[in-house]
Each structure stands twice: as C-alpha cells, then as structure tokens.
Amino acid sequence: MSTTFISGGTVVSATGRGAADVLIDGERIVALLEPGTTVLGSDLAATADTVIDATGKYVIPGGIDAHTHMSMPFGGTNASDTFETGTRAAAWGGTTTIVDFAVQKFGERLEDSLATWHAMAGGECAVDYAFHQIVGDVNSASLSAIRGLQDEGITSFKLFMAYPGVFYSDDAQILRAMQVSADTGLLTMMHAENGPAIDVLVEQLLAQGKTDPYYHGVARAWQLEEEATHRAIMLAQLTGAPLYVVHVSAKQAVAQLAAARDQGQNVYGETCPQYLYLSLEDQLGAPGFEGAKWVCSTPLRSKHEHHQDEVWQALRTNDLQMVSTDHCPFCMKGQKDMGIGDFSKIPNGIGSVEHRMDLMYQGVVSGKITLERWVEITSTTPARMFGMYGRKGVLAPGADADIVVYDPNGHTSIGLEKTHHMNLDYSAWEGFEIDGHVDTVLSRGKVIVDDGQYLGRKGDGRFVHRALSQYLI
Numbered sequence: 001m002s003t004t005f006i007s008g009g010t011v012v013s014a015t016g017r018g019a020a021d022v023l024i025d026g027e028r029i030v031a032l033l034e035p036g037t038t039v040l041g042s043d044l045a046a047t048a049d050t051v052i053d054a055t056g057k058y059v060i061p062g063g064i065d066a067h068t069h070m071s072m073p074f075g076g077t078n079a080s081d082t083f084e085t086g087t088r089a090a091a092w093g094g095t096t097t098i099v100d101f102a103v104q105k106f107g108e109r110l111e112d113s114l115a116t117w118h119a120m121a122g123g124e125c126a127v128d129y130a131f132h133q134i135v136g137d138v139n140s141a142s143l144s145a146i147r148g149l150q151d152e153g154i155t156s157f158k159l160f161m162a163y164p165g166v167f168y169s170d171d172a173q174i175l176r177a178m179q180v181s182a183d184t185g186l187l188t189m190m191h192a193e194n195g196p197a198i199d200v201l202v203e204q205l206l207a208q209g210k211t212d213p214y215y216h217g218v219a220r221a222w223q224l225e226e227e228a229t230h231r232a233i234m235l236a237q238l239t240g241a242p243l244y245v246v247h248v249s250a251k252q253a254v255a256q257l258a259a260a261r262d263q264g265q266n267v268y269g270e271t272c273p274q275y276l277y278l279s280l281e282d283q284l285g286a287p288g289f290e291g292a293k294w295v296c297s298t299p300l301r302s303k304h305e306h307h308q309d310e311v312w313q314a315l316r317t318n319d320l321q322m323v324s325t326d327h328c329p330f331c332m333k334g335q336k337d338m339g340i341g342d343f344s345k346i347p348n349g350i351g352s353v354e355h356r357m358d359l360m361y362q363g364v365v366s367g368k369i370t371l372e373r374w375v376e377i378t379s380t381t382p383a384r385m386f387g388m389y390g391r392k393g394v395l396a397p398g399a400d401a402d403i404v405v406y407d408p409n410g411h412t413s414i415g416l417e418k419t420h421h422m423n424l425d426y427s428a429w430e431g432f433e434i435d436g437h438v439d440t441v442l443s444r445g446k447v448i449v450d451d452g453q454y455l456g457r458k459g460d461g462r463f464v465h466r467a468l469s470q471y472l473i
C-alpha cells in the first residue's frame with residue numbers, strides 16, 4: 001500500500017478548523033497529525049510515497065452530491081451526462097461521491113430498474129456512487145420490493161407529486177408508500193409540486209399563446225410547491241414516515257418545513273445552487289428561447305419575491321439541511337430545443353455537478369455561511385442523511401481518503417462550453433466568477449485531479465452500500 005501525506009493545510013470539518021497534516025495509507029485516512037509530528041524520529045513528509053503541500057489551503061472531506069440524474073430518461077430524451085462523463089465532471093469540481101436515482105418507469109418491475117442502473121453505472125464511474133430508488137409505479141409489487149431495498153444498500157426512495165402520466169403518485173399511493181417508509185425506516189424523498197394543477201395551468205398558458213420558457217415558471221407557481229410540501233408533511237405526520245423534500249425553491253415551502261420541524265417532525269429539505277443564485281426574470285425570462293437553459297422543476301423563482309434570501313437563511317439556520325445539484329443536463333441542440341414553441345416540451349433539468357462546491361463556497365466568501373457550514377451542507381450532512389457517515393463526509397482515522405485541497409486564493413471563471421467538463425453544450429453558470437479553486441482531489445487515497453490535470457480513471461468509482469439515515473431524530 002502506498003502512503004500519502006497532505007501537509008501544511010487547514011483541515012476544515014463541520015464543527016471546526018485547525019492546522020493539521022493528514023496521513024493516508026492506501027484508501028483510508030490513518031491519522032490527523034499536529035503539524036511537524038514525527039513518527040519514530042522521521043519526518044512524514046520525507047517518508048510518504050506522495051506528499052501534497054496544502055500550505056495556505058483548506059483540506060476538506062470530498063463533496064457528496066446526493067441528487068444526480070446521469071443518463072436519466074426524461075421528456076423524450078436522456079440526460080446528456082453518462083455515469084462516465086458526469087462523475088468525471090464531479091471529480092473536477094471536488095465531488096467524490098454522487099447519489100443517483102435509479103428510475104422505475106410506469107409498468108416496470110422495481111428490481112429490474114435497479115438492475116438497469118447498476119448496469120449503467122458499473123465500471124463507468126470516476127468517483128464512488130450510490131443510488132436512491134425512484135418509485136414511478138406504486139403498486140403492491142413495488143411496495144413489497146421497497147422492503148428489499150435496504151439489503152441492496154439503498155435506503156431512500158423518491159416519489160413524485162408532479163408529472164402526471166410519468167412518475168406521478170396520487171395521495172393514496174403516497175400514503176401506502178409512506179407506510180412502508182415508516183415501517184422500514186427508509187427515507188421518503190418527495191418531489192413536492194402539485195402536478196395535476198400545474199398541468200391545467202400549462203394547458204391554459206399554451207392556449208393563450210404563452211409558449212416561451214418563462215411560462216414554465218409561471219405554470220409551476222410557488223403556491224403549488226407550498227401546497228404539495230404541506231400535503232407531503234401531513235401524510236408523513238400521519239404515517240410516521242421520515243420525509244426529505246428535494247429541490248426546495250419557494251420560501252413558502254421552506255416555511256412549511258420549518259414549521260413541521262418546530263413540531264419535532266422528522267422532515268428535512270435540500271435546495272440546489274440554482275435556487276440561490278438564479279431567477280425567473282433573469283434566466284428563465286432571457287430573450288428568445290435562451291431561457292430553456294434554465295428550465296428545471298421546481299422552477300427558478302421570482303427575484304421580486306425574495307426567495308433566495310430566505311433559502312440562504314434556511315441553510316444557515318438548518319431549516320434546510322443540505323445542498324445537492326439535481327444535476328440533470330440536457331443540451332440546447334437536439335434536446336432543450338424540442339420545446340421551441342411549447343415550453344412544456346423542454347426537458348427539465350440543469351447541469352451543475354461540477355460547480356456545486358465552488359458555488360456554495362461563494363456563500364462563505366459573501367458571509368452568508370461559515371466555512372464549517374459549507375463543509376456540513378456539501379459533505380457531512382449528505383453523508384449522515386443518506387447513511388454513509390464515518391466512511392464518507394468526515395476526515396478522521398478509518399474514513400475513506402476522499403479529500404479536496406481547496407485554494408481560497410484561487411479563482412475560477414465559468415465561461416463558455418469548454419471551461420467545464422460536463423457533457424453539455426452550454427453552461428447554466430456562464431459568466432460566474434468564482435473565488436476559490438479546487439486544486440487537488442483524492443478519491444479513496446488516489447489523486448484524481450491535480451491543479452488542472454485529470455488523473456482519474458473510469459471504473460475506479462465503487463458502489464456505496466448505504467445504511468439507514470444517521471440523521472433522523
């Protein structure tokens with residue numbers, strides 16, 4: 001086994017920071033040492049096989065993006081990043097674990113959908129990966145298959161209150177699935193938007209000739225996110241299911257989660273970078289068809305309603321626990337452009353897997369969150385929430401050596417197409433100037449990115465068999 005020594009950096013965890021050197025043997029961390037520590041009289045920097053100088057830099061646990069959709073079939077096409085390209089882009093951005101969604105389509109056996117996802121991801125990934133299960137067809141067979149998921153290392157499943165005719169579950173189906181969630185301890189993840197109501201508004205807007213991407217945001221009104229969030233919370237309350245609401249964008253939905261948490265309910269929420277930085281007017285409302293770049297669900301919200309401030313605040317106060325990307329990229333050419341003349345045909349999704357760590361670091365730069373909270377919402381909480389903590393989400397002896405050396409004095413400009421590594425013909429983040437830079441990335445002890453060079457290999461990423469959530473009250 002080879003040893004790696006990261007010296008001179010400031011190790012940052014969810015609970016503090018301090019000068020420390022990190023010693024790695026093979027795939028795992030063996031010790032965090034006071035700078036200058038010698039072992040049997042010898043200087044570790046002189047004896048380790050690989051030495052990484054982290055002077056002036058932060059040393060943090062690798063990012064965990066708990067919401068990605070590699071190759072996801074959606075809107076008549078597939079998300080443009082495969083497990084190969086998407087996990088490579090993740091690595092470039094300091095994310096060393098993704099949790100992707102295995103998609104059960106309507107009419108498909110749950111077990112078959114999971115097998116399909118293993119076949120797609122196996123041997124392809126640059127970093128470690130785990131799965132949630134999308135249950136797109138809640139029936140007696142899939143309900144009983146959910147009970148077998150924990151043995152497969154899958155401890156969370158997603159239901160949709162949106163997309164009637166595709167992934168949608170009605171209240172009766174949600175209730176039944178939540179009963180299984182309560183019974184097994186598997187976390188219910190919810191796409192909380194009132195799909196049937198949205199579909200009526202979509203039809204009416206299109207009939208009025210309102211076909212531009214902007215109207216995607218109008219149809220998916222915040223009231224329909226708040227209502228669905230409330231309904232999901234009530235059904236979870238009734239059944240005792242632990243609930244995690246994905247891609248929260250509306251401040252009113254945040255308030256619903258906060259109120260339920262104040263009552264002691266096991267409800268949690270994530271948001272995504274797009275809801276913290278982008279808006280209905282500036283992005284979805286861009287001239288012509290440009291707004292299609294930012295069509296995602298839940299949608300970008302109006303800047304005049306001040307959702308972003310509230311979502312940042314919720315991240316600070318733990319009303320929202322973490323940030324995932326909901327990485328679901330579609331190219332403008334040949335994919336998004338299917339919706340020219342009809343916004344409802346634009347495949348929903350934004351690609352951000354490469355930028356999450358950088359984008360969230362800007363919250364540290366602007367004083368919205370602390371350095372420790374940055375690590376917590378991007379790595380430590382995702383690990384705990386989804387049953388990977390100890391191995392992931394922390395720098396400690398015994399943990400996987402998934403490590404990012406982050407340079408606070410570095411700078412990243414997100415420019416046109418080729419300044420990123422996602423399989424995407426545009427960037428939703430074009431023009432963003434990032435303070436900070438992902439310098440070096442280790443995945444289980446192996447350096448996979450080193451200042452501008454990719455050294456990883458497809459297939460080195462392994463499936464992570466997850467335990468039940470370590471976050472529940």
Ligand code: URP
Pocket residue numbers: 069191247295296297298326328348349350
């Ligand atoms: O627009 C989105 N969010 N696309 C991905 C599917 C989902 O609902 O998460």
Ligand code: ZN
Pocket residue numbers: 191246247297298
């Ligand atoms: Zn969703």
Ligand code: ZN
Pocket residue numbers: 067069326327328
């Ligand atoms: Zn998603």
Ligand code: ZN
Pocket residue numbers: 407410437438439451
């Ligand atoms: Zn650098």
